[in-house]
Amino acid sequence: MRAVVTAAGMRAAEQRFFDANPGVDLMGRAARAVARVAAEVNTAGQVLVVAGRGNNGGDGLFAAAILAAHRRVLVWPAFGRTHDAGQAAARAAGCQFVDALGALEALPDCGLVIDAVAGLGSRPGLPQALATFAAACDSSAIDVLSVDLPSGLDADSGAGQPSFRATRTVTFAALKPCHVAQPAAGRCGRVHVVDIGVEVAATQLRQAEEADVATWWPTPTASSDKYARGVVLFDTGSARYQGAALLGISGALHAGTGMVRYAGPVHSGLILTRYPSVVMGDGRAQAAVLGSGWGEDEGASGRVSSARLHAPVAVVDADALYSLPGRIDGWLLTPHAGELARLLGCSRSHVESRPVSCAREVARVTGATVLLKGATQYVAEPGGRVTIAVPGPHWSAQAGSGDVLAGICGALLAAGLPAWQAAVAGSSVQAMAAARNPGPYPPDELARRLPEVIAGLVAAD
Ligand SMILES: NC(=O)C1=CN([C@@H]2O[C@H](COP(=O)(O)OP(=O)(O)OC[C@H]3O[C@@H](n4cnc5c(N)ncnc54)[C@H](O)[C@@H]3O)[C@@H](O)[C@H]2O)[C@@H](O)CC1
Incomplete structure (x- = not known):
């Protein structure tokens, strides 16, 4: 650090x-x-x-x-x-x-x-x-x-x-x-x-290094099973944005989660054709991933409440950000600058000119950790500490990168990392995958490159 x-x-x-x-x-x-x-x-x-x-x-x-x-x-x-x-x-x-x-x-x-x-x-x-x-x-x-x-x-x-x-x-x-x-x-x-x-x-402001990510990464041991490694419950996607569900699941599986449950509206045939290990329907989980690809879903707060019954903490992305259930200690919010601006009731340019203080403010008010996505990725904790993720190239500024990132963070949260480490490690490893594979790889392709990056990291640690 x-x-x-x-x-x-x-x-x-x-x-x-x-x-x-x-x-x-x-x-x-x-x-x-x-x-x-x-x-x-x-x-x-x-x-x-x-x-x-x-x-x-x-x-x-x-x-x-x-x-x-x-x-x-x-x-x-x-x-x-x-x-x-x-x-x-x-x-x-x-x-x-x-x-x-x-x-x-x-x-x-x-x-x-x-x-x-x-x-x-x-x-x-x-x-x-x-x-x-x-x-x-x-x-x-x-x-x-x-x-x-x-x-x-x-x-x-x-x-x-x-x-x-x-x-x-x-x-x-x-x-x-x-x-x-x-x-x-x-x-x-x-x-x-x-x-x-x-x-x-x-x-109170630090920059993470690859060595930090290597130290934190949850590596399975001889006694690990799928539950010990963490179960992630996804309620993501909608009829309009079906791909968001696939992208998030891809992020979690390629980051090494123990098990994925899917309880969203995307048809099981689509999910299982791509990811046959996914268990359909809700059930106990160590973390949920909510909001990616919901669109302006009117049932947002019901979907957030339902996830709370099954998982103690959640990664909250995209449209679920506007249905937060009061104080949510231990949770992780993953807004980009426009979404953070809407949460704060200010302009996007205000957030872009003061990213650290804006991310800190939302973390303070909600009790959650805030991962502000963008060319620089800031992770603000409720106590005011802010950690910047390992930087990467700008090719990953593309639709779908955030959905994959929410899935990676969900896997890490479910594995037991505190929200700030899950956010820093998740966004760093995605940036590292992009850095090690220069060029315009789409986010689902970069997700498939995560295992090489993670294997290299844990081997070096
Ligand atoms: N703080 C420290 O621990 C150390 C500081 N040192 C040096 O001292 C520097 C700070 O020195 P100062 O406080 O004298 O400040 P600077 O020398 O950084 O800047 C002040 C001067 O630059 C002019 N200036 C400011 N912005 C300008 C711009 N955009 N275009 C043109 N001119 C501009 C100002 O009119 C003023 O004359 C550090 O950046 C570093 O290089 C080093 O000598 C060693 C240790």
Whole structure:
């Protein structure tokens, strides 16, 4: 699990560090890390450092001074004035200072640009000269290494256009929200988190890693039987959306559930032709999966109540989200941004600009865990902790992916994982299946690839 710290949290950690270690040269540590990664990206070519006025510019200037020992380094102080000590070090090391025009002219001869315009202090967007330069970097496909974060992005919200697009980002102590939340995360390239000695406090926002999913995954033992592995009861699909039932069942079976019961309206012939192991009708289960493919079914609350008679917890998806039976501790809600907006009575764009706080709010009010689906998948617990799932490619943004995901999560919930782990592991493993099978595989095909991913995970654990 990797901590994700806000700009304020990082500044507080830095202050604690300086209080305990007065006079330690943190900027020197940061600059050495930047120079090290710069040398990994490009071994010998000319380097152009774009330096801002603050400490981020200082990091870039000291890194320029280190790199200048072995290669030609140009520095563009984008606002004329820049970090004094950093500037003196860069000049003493023989860096050549250029202006905006000089930087643009030198770009074709450079092997690497280091963006040290702004980091934690970055405000959304770039002034015109920098926006022009960032666009020129984009169109020339040159490697860009951003210090702390791509300048022009807000560290916490990830908002900001125009901004630099990095191929690598070197950040310090811990990830910041912009490194993990799409679309900003897509502008950071590969992110290196460097230890500079600053300890961040335990955070309420974290990013899961494959190793976490491997540790949690419920692997059967010699004493396992179908009941011990978990029974999932599906009430999904409708006459109009029959496929939703098949997709959810596919997710649960390929994630290794012990047994599937199906108590929805889709004809048994259709279900059994595809999945002959399914037991038709309701009965005792460890978890239910509700709502996928219901459409605007008028009997929604009756279907939710009926499932409660058979299963202690449920995954609630799609239209069942609007028939929640009061507080539902231990349950898992799986809305996308539009559905979460409807639950909160706000606009979709409001949710998209504040995904963490919106997901937290619904978790707090309902007592359930909320998996907010989208390009970044947030899992918010009622106590306020939010975990981001392992990311995947964007091919899986397709009708039916959510139905499969609800089924995977149902299998994990039935196996006894707490709702937040079921949600993080379920969405991570689906993303990993997409990452390991690049291309536009439809969601049912990706569900069939889950066993390979899970086998690899548990073997590695
Ligand atoms: N917090 C820490 O623990 C450490 C911080 N360090 C560096 O210090 C940085 C923070 O330094 P500062 O607080 O001085 O802030 P920054 O240097 O990140 O940003 C402030 C400066 O950037 C300008 N600026 C902000 N947004 C801009 C934009 N979109 N376009 C152009 N200019 C913009 C501001 O006018 C201001 O001059 C970190 O990002 C990191 O690079 C490192 O030296 C080491 C440790």
